[in-house]
Amino acid sequence: xxxxxxxGSDMTVKLLSSLRDALQGxxxxxxxxxxxxxxxxxxNLNNPTDGHQIPNVAMASSSSxxxxxxxxxxFELSSDADESADNSKPAExxxxxRKNIKQSDDVDSPSxxxxxxxxxxxxxxxxxxxxxxxxxxxxxxNSKSRVRLPSFTLxxxxxxxxxxxxxxxxxxxxxxxxVDFENCSLDDAALSSLSDxxxxxxSAHHLNLSYNQSVGPWGWQELFRMLRRSSSLxxxxxxxxxxxxxxxxxxxxxxxxQMSLTCLNLEKCSLGGKSLMLLAGALRVxxxxxxLYLGENGLSPVDGIxxxxxxxANRSLEVxxxxxxxxxxxxxxxxxxxxxxxxxxxxxxLASLCLRNNKITASGLAFIVSMLAGNRxxxxxxxxxxxxxNEGMTLFKESLIKSKSxxxxxxxxxxxxxxxxxxxxxxxxxxxxxxxxxxxxxxxxKTAGLLALHAALRINSSLVSLSLDPSCxxxxxxxxxxxxxxxxxxxxxxxxxxxxNRAWANAQERQxxxxxxxxxxxxxxxxxxxxxxxxxxxxxxxxxxxxxxVRFVDYELSNERRTALKCxxxxxxxxxxxxxxxxxxxxxxxxxxxxxxxVTEMVTCVHYEVDGHGxxxxxxxxxxxxxxxxxxxxxxxxxxx
Numbered sequence: 001x002x003x004x005x006x007x008g009s010d011m012t013v014k015l016l017s018s019l020r021d022a023l024q025g026x027x028x029x030x031x032x033x034x035x036x037x038x039x040x041x042x043x044n045l046n047n048p049t050d051g052h053q054i055p056n057v058a059m060a061s062s063s064s065x066x067x068x069x070x071x072x073x074x075f076e077l078s079s080d081a082d083e084s085a086d087n088s089k090p091a092e093x094x095x096x097x098r099k100n101i102k103q104s105d106d107v108d109s110p111s112x113x114x115x116x117x118x119x120x121x122x123x124x125x126x127x128x129x130x131x132x133x134x135x136x137x138x139x140x141x142n143s144k145s146r147v148r149l150p151s152f153t154l155x156x157x158x159x160x161x162x163x164x165x166x167x168x169x170x171x172x173x174x175x176x177x178x179v180d181f182e183n184c185s186l187d188d189a190a191l192s193s194l195s196d197x198x199x200x201x202x203s204a205h206h207l208n209l210s211y212n213q214s215v216g217p218w219g220w221q222e223l224f225r226m227l228r229r230s231s232s233l234x235x236x237x238x239x240x241x242x243x244x245x246x247x248x249x250x251x252x253x254x255x256x257x258q259m260s261l262t263c264l265n266l267e268k269c270s271l272g273g274k275s276l277m278l279l280a281g282a283l284r285v286x287x288x289x290x291x292l293y294l295g296e297n298g299l300s301p302v303d304g305i306x307x308x309x310x311x312x313a314n315r316s317l318e319v320x321x322x323x324x325x326x327x328x329x330x331x332x333x334x335x336x337x338x339x340x341x342x343x344x345x346x347x348x349x350l351a352s353l354c355l356r357n358n359k360i361t362a363s364g365l366a367f368i369v370s371m372l373a374g375n376r377x378x379x380x381x382x383x384x385x386x387x388x389x390n391e392g393m394t395l396f397k398e399s400l401i402k403s404k405s406x407x408x409x410x411x412x413x414x415x416x417x418x419x420x421x422x423x424x425x426x427x428x429x430x431x432x433x434x435x436x437x438x439x440x441x442x443x444x445x446k447t448a449g450l451l452a453l454h455a456a457l458r459i460n461s462s463l464v465s466l467s468l469d470p471s472c473x474x475x476x477x478x479x480x481x482x483x484x485x486x487x488x489x490x491x492x493x494x495x496x497x498x499x500x501n502r503a504w505a506n507a508q509e510r511q512x513x514x515x516x517x518x519x520x521x522x523x524x525x526x527x528x529x530x531x532x533x534x535x536x537x538x539x540x541x542x543x544x545x546x547x548x549x550v551r552f553v554d555y556e557l558s559n560e561r562r563t564a565l566k567c568x569x570x571x572x573x574x575x576x577x578x579x580x581x582x583x584x585x586x587x588x589x590x591x592x593x594x595x596x597x598x599v600t601e602m603v604t605c606v607h608y609e610v611d612g613h614g615x616x617x618x619x620x621x622x623x624x625x626x627x628x629x630x631x632x633x634x635x636x637x638x639x640x641x
Contacts, residue, residue: 109173112141122166131157134167141174148205153180155208161189164197171203179204182237183211188219195226198233206235206263213242220247227261228254235263239293243269245278252282259288267321268296272303280306284313295323295354304331311338315347323356323382329364336371339378348377356410357385362392369399376405384412384438393420400427400434407433413441421449425456428463435505436465445472447487454490457497464502466494 110118116138123130133154141149152170159181179198186194186209198204209215209223220243227233243251243266255261271279271294283289299307304327311317327335332355338344339353355368365388372378388396393416400406416424416439428434439445450472457463473487 109144112139115141115169115173118169119166122169123163126162126166128160128162128166130166131163133157134170138170148175148177150176151178151180152176153178153182154184155180155182157184159184159186159190161187161193164190164193168197171197171201175202176204178206178208178235180208181212182208185214186212186219187214188216188222191215191219192222195222199226199230202230202232205232206237207233208237209241210237210239210265211241213240215242217244217246221250224250224254227251228258231260233260235265236261237263237265238269239265240268245275248275248278252278255279255282255286255289258286262289263291264289265293266297267293271297272299276303276306280310283310283317286314287316290316290349291319291321292317293319293321295321295325297325299325299327299331301326301328301330301334303327304334307331308334308338311335311348311350312341312344316349318349319352320350321352321354322358323354325358327355327358327360329359329361329367332358332360332364333367336367340371340374345375345377348375350377352380353378354382355386356382360386360388362389362395365392365395369395372399372403372406379405380408381406382410383414384410384441386414388414388416390417390420390423393423397423397427400424401430403431404433408436409434410438411442412438415444416442417444418446418448418452421445422452425449425452428453428456428460431460432462435462437463438467440467440469442469443471445469447473450487450490454494457494460497461501461504464498464505466498468494 116135119134119138120130131154137152152174181194191209191212198207224247227236248271255264266279276294276297276299283292299322303325307322311320322335325331335353335355339348339350360368360383364386365383368381368383372381388411392414400409421439421442424437424439428437445468450468453466453468457466468491470491473484473491
């Protein structure tokens with residue numbers, strides 16, 4: 001209102017009249033299709049050289065500072081006077097304008113060539129050159145596909161806000177599993193526009209923004225705002241970006257309520273201290289994120305406390321990557337204390353733990369051994385590039401033998417020599433769970449370690465992958481060089497043993513799959529051929545059961561008949577009275593009826609089992625008549641009352 005008072009009433013009337021005439025003389029339906037038009041951020045309007053500061057500029061709408069784009073050109077008239085006149089009517093946001101236009105458009109999906117032409121036209125109107133990489137990908141896309149396409153990438157190209165606006169012509173009609181803008185020199189305005197587009201069109205499941213150092217706090221806030229509202233984004237990759245403590249505060253607030261993000265990569269973002277505390281506090285209550293990558297962040301032993309709090313409360317994390325930090329033995333001790341805690345063991349899902357290059361020694365390995373003894377979920381452990389040595393392998397031996405969950409172990413560049421390899425071979429001979437072992441970049445492992453591993457793999461049945469440097473069979477002594485071919489053959493046999501174990505594992509897996517399929521497959525099928533097959537299976541099973549029943553009945557009947565016959569003969573001599581003789585004669589009938597009752601109960605039980613496995617057989621076969629005919633059973637037992 002103050003704005004209109006300052007410019008004068010005459011100027012106000014002229015301005016409103018001209019705007020009213022312009023709106024009455026044009027309609028959205030008559031406007032040609034144009035590329036997305038974005039309002040530049042307020043920082044660029046006042047200070048084009050510095051896009052990281054947000055000046056205090058009164059805007060008509062809180063959302064008008066965001067980059068807005070759609071398939072058509074939009075006109076929106078809002079003023080301070082309108083807001084003061086009707087405070088209850090919220091200003092229309094960019095995403096709501098997109099929704100209105102999108103709902104009104106009901107046209108078939110254009111072809112790839114038409115989308116390519118629209119993209120080139122948008123670039124021409126914006127005065128920029130189309131991206132050759134984008135054009136090549138658009139030509140290969142299938143616009144008729146109703147499923148998400150694999151990926152769209154402009155990795156390594158410099159991408160501006162204008163180029164993002166033009167790419168909306170692509171994201172309007174295509175959805176991707178992965179959208180990759182790694183190392184594209186994105187700034188705040190470009191990231192804001194990209195966030196708006198991805199939020200509205202649900203264009204990506206995974207978004208890679210790694211190596212973009214030019215984004216400031218405003219750009220990250222716009223991205224995290226999109227993340228909060230998005231229901232389709234599952235992976236966010238921010239490796240080596242300018243995310244700082246201020247930006248991480250906004251991300252932490254989002255992670256407390258975000259329900260779709262499952263993978264978060266914050267490698268090489270200088271996290272630590274308070275930033276890590278904020279992230280850990282948010283993930284304590286987040287039960288959706290399954291993969292967390294925090295490598296190369298310079299985490300110190302003190303940061304192990306924040307990781308302890310994170311692991312103690314989180315219930316969804318499956319992969320934790322902490323490579324190339326400075327956790328040392330103390331920090332690793334905090335992590336292991338959390339993973340072996342009784343409450344964590346009950347609910348934890350952590351399956352993969354990467355502690356590569358964290359300055360861990362044999363003392364720190366003692367914490368890991370204790371953790372593996374109590375934890376039953378960790379299946380993959382990476383301890384590469386740590387000074388573990390032979391002493392650590394000696395400590396590790398008993399843990400590997402007792403562990404029933406550890407399947408993959410990485411020990412690259414851990415300063416293991418032949419004694420350590422021999423200790424490892426001793427546990428491999430008895431290990432039943434370890435499937436993959438990596439011992440590369442350990443030049444100290446020579447022929448003695450090779451022969452020990454060879455002997456262990458002869459009897460091991462679980463290891464399917466062993467990575468070992470070829471230098472292990474090279475003989476350094478001149479007198480042993482003549483055995484070089486022998487050691488080389490032993491080295492090659494290691495892979496043969498692994499292939500053998502892999503074949504066994506595949507056969508067992510197929511057998512388990514067949515058993516599960518047979519257990520889940522219904523015995524009654526709509527197909528006549530399958531019905532006949534299932535009927536034969538049931539009939540064979542029932543016949544086997546009844547065979548055992550009849551054998552038992554025949555045996556019991558012969559004994560009872562023999563006993564009854566003796567009783568009757570004794571009664572004839574002792575009781576010549578006819579009345580007593582008939583009672584004694586009835587003893588045989590009582591025995592027969594008792595046996596018949598037992599057999600009837602057994603057959604009824606079998607009949608019930610048949611009904612439980614398939615109605616087809618029970619409806620087409622008479623268990624009492626057909627299945628018992630081939631056997632030597634008295635028919636009167638089954639016809640008596």
